[in-house]
Amino acid sequence: MNFSGIIAACLAGAAALKAVYDVATPSVVPLLPPGAKPDGGFASLCVKCGKCIEACPYQALHAAGAEAGAFAGAPCIDAREQACRLCADFPCIKACPTGALEDVASKADVRMGVAVINEETCLSFQGMRCEVCYRVCPLIDEAITIDYRKREGDSLHALFAPIIDEERCVGCGLCVERCVVSDPAPAIRIKPMNEE
Ligand code: SF4
Ligand code: SF4
Ligand code: SF4
Secondary structure (H helix, E strand, O other): OOHHHHHHHHHHHHHHHHHHHHHHOOOOOOEOOOOEOOOOHHHHHOOOOOHHHHHOOOOOOEEOOHHHHHHOOOEEEOOOOOOOOOOOOOHHHHHOOOOOEOOOOOHHHOOOEEEEEOOOOOOHHHOOOOOHHHHHOOOEOOOEEEEEEEOOOOOOOEEEEEEEOOOOOOOOOHHHHHOOOOOOOOOEEEEEOOOO
């Protein structure tokens, strides 16, 4: 093989490696259903059969798109569209034939992700009364509380700031679904458990 042949082979190899890397590394990390096994267990067990998607009475689950890399085709949740309702009997988990979704004892034991508030856009952090995320949370006063701090440098006005307890938030996404801020994005998002 001449020099240009070697260069061409190297470039082809690099392109192939990049393609593999792009598939394995999603540009959008999906929010997986409740009970998804942690530490790569879900990815190795889910056969993308869609039985959990069919079983969800709220249509909260859909198949992830190509942007999800290796998770493409696996069940995921777009919390802004339709959050998980943490059904008492978890039909999604019951429908899973492979154990990719494993039993959880109660809704408080679910660990899909953690809510993260953008203090720059959250109305409550700007001194307005909102607290919608707080009121819709199925784990109100556990996963989310209101901190009645005084506004910095303002002795007259209180700040009613929603605060997430990272240990107790289950990542259901109801707060995201209902956030009244939308431009350019909701003031709260879910950081999925499988996100770095
Ligand atoms: S817990 Fe209920 S709402 Fe949530 S994904 Fe499972 S079936 Fe759907
Ligand atoms: S039922 Fe289980 S194996 Fe099938 S798509 Fe859902 S999580 Fe994957
Ligand atoms: S994701 Fe939001 S609504 Fe769900 S438990 Fe966490 S704070 Fe509450």
